[in-house]
Amino acid sequence: MTRLFPIGLALLLAACSRPPVPGDATAAPTLAAPDAPAIAHVVAVHPGTELLHVINYLARVYGPPVREYDYRRDVDAWFGHLRDHPAVVHARTLPYNDFAELGWALEFPGPRLAEPEGFAHLGLIRDEAYLREYLRLAVEFAKDSDFAGFFAAHEAEYARWVAQFEARLDAADPLPELADFYGTGLDKTLYFSISPLGVVLKANIVIDEVAPRHAGYGPILVPFDPRFLPEGPTDAARFDYADEPLANAVWHEATHIALEQFAEGQREVLMAIDYADDFSRQFKVFEDPRLDTYFFVHEVLSDAVAIHLKGERFGSTSAETHLAQNEAMGGTLYRPVVEHFRDAYAPGRHERDFRAYLPALAGFISSVDDEAP
Structure with a gap:
């Protein structure tokens, strides 16, 4: 179970280094049966949210639920020397919310910052000047750390994790039940954002202001969480989640997206x-x-x-x-x-x-x- 407060998949994408855009043939959504309400979806690793997860991890805003695993060791090896980077120092004053949703304001390749129109409720938790500086410094951090090189070096793992989650999502198939419950489809395509360094399972309901060019998506951040796995502890990131925790996560987070529409x-x-x-x-x-x-x-x-x-x-x-x-x-x-x-x-x-x-x-x-x- 996840909390918004206090505190609170379509085809395997050929290019994990960028978020798919509406109409992208590599991200053709899977739809419900023609006579049922439709909820379209894609699965990918979003580079903008993963960049902010790296910065927040170095800042100790949150820690992944596994003390030691392969991807975290890779992050430590690549970025560990930058724990005092201005972006990391800035991020250390974040509150309970890690603000990873703001990663959608970053365009790739690059990253390049597309200034948000606003920040919705996040701008009422931290002032907008702080958040804009956070994003500006994140761009500097990406350049100073060669984040693009790190992301490219892990594309094979990203593709494997996307495929794992996609396969389990197809097998569990929770979306038709959700559309049936709502009695209607969604205006947005659900974007399951696989986040191997992420911590908080949550829906991005600020995208319309943060990145209106991507407002056709309803992103859901899906962290690596061993509690969702069908078996015991692991030192390797995996996204082949068991049916019940996967369905629960999808039903809960997609409803956050849906409630904003309704x-x-x-x-x-x-x-x-x-x-x-x-x-x-x-x-x-x-x-x-x-x-x-x-x-x-x-x-x-x-x-x-x-x-x-x-x-x-x-x-x-x-x-x-x-x-x-x-x-x-x-x-x-x-x-x-x-x-x-x-x-x-x-x-x-x-x-x-x-x-x-x-x-x-x-x-x-x-x-x-x-x-x-």
């Missing part, structure tokens, strides 16, 4: 929700408490969708285990929302779509007794 024109409906529990009180990020509410609801709905679908596919025990973990963190809203999906939304979901149902769902959340133990 909430367009009705964000006030989500911001106006009246509800609080111990988990929601951890979401104290913005000066505007309505934004805290918005992203709290974002998180609850994304995980509740995943839990509901997990129950349908993997059984009630799996869903109940997930619910219990959330409740142990003080998240008492998850259970009533999951039950609402099961009892009120899912039975008639083929006659409605999730976007149109959002106001009713917001009303239901506000009706939940937030004084319950």
Whole structure:
């Protein structure tokens, strides 16, 4: 399970050194059946996000969940002498969010910085001047470290990891269930961004402002995480994730992407929700408490969708285990929302779509007794 706060695949691409662009023949998306809502997707290693992961790793903003593995050793050997580079020093003041989504502002080959139009909610966590300097220094770091040489030297590994994730995604096939649940497809192509040095599984919902030329994508950062593997510890990066953690990650993160689409024109409906529990009180990020509410609801709905679908596919025990973990963190809203999906939304979901149902769902959340133990 991942958190937005506090704290929170198509064809194997021939050219891993650049993100595919809409219409790129090497990144033809896989679509659902013609009579079903479509969710298109690609898989790649995005060089911009991987560059920021390297800088943040050197800055000790986050550490990968494996102390020693092959790719991390390669990063240490190539970049270790640059731990005091201005970009790394600058990154050391990042908060809980590693801001790797900003890597989409970097164009390759290069990198060249395409100045973002804005930073969406990230610009409310750190000021825009800091973020623009962060990106400018990242370009300098890439040149000083020969990041392009490092990336090119690992293209074979990147291609292997993309193929691993692609194969497992095709086998697990979680997207049709998600489209069926929404009752509609997505305006964006999901971009599963394999990040061998990444730490946080998360959706990039700032791309429309950070890189509007790539707004046709809904990127999802997928880190190397041994907890997602079907077997024990490993010292080698792998992305052949097991069915349940892979499906859970896709359902949750894709719902973050979808909610931004569905909430367009009705964000006030989500911001106006009246509800609080111990988990929601951890979401104290913005000066505007309505934004805290918005992203709290974002998180609850994304995980509740995943839990509901997990129950349908993997059984009630799996869903109940997930619910219990959330409740142990003080998240008492998850259970009533999951039950609402099961009892009120899912039975008639083929006659409605999730976007149109959002106001009713917001009303239901506000009706939940937030004084319950």
